Amino acid sequence: RLACQIKLTNNIKIIEEGRRKKEEGRRKKERSKEGRKEGRKSGWG
Template sequence: MNQNTYNISFPDTKYPTLTLEKYSQLSQHLTVQNSPVLFGCRTGICGTCLVEVEGDIPPPNSEELEILEIFSPGNKQARLACQIKLTNNIKIIEEGRGKKEEGRRKEVRKEGKKEEKVDGDSL
């Protein structure tokens, strides 16, 4: 069966399933109005569009792999949405939903007290 369109769903969100043509680049079709995915540079270097993907899509190229190792090391479902070309039905889950802030927080010990620090903030 030669399928020319595929569905992108966003489980546990208010966003409806979208249908796009095969090989569509998500960064050209997803907006804040139709998906929970935010985009920054759209070139694969900023990590703003980091998501988890369920579904069979081509693996990331070497440049994307480098960025994924920085922003989501060891997560085999992590992808940069701006780099995905649609080749199958997929589910997009915001990367680490429910753990996003927790993952960015670091425990810092200062003068015997335990404090939290969000990456980039100074104490």
């Protein structure tokens, strides 16, 4: 029973980490798009 609980918590942690990484990747993509748009103005990218 204990091992099962540990496995479940580990799975939840892995899933949450994957979601966080996806969100970060999406944000980075959006940021890079914005950077390309206003790159000359702000000198970013």
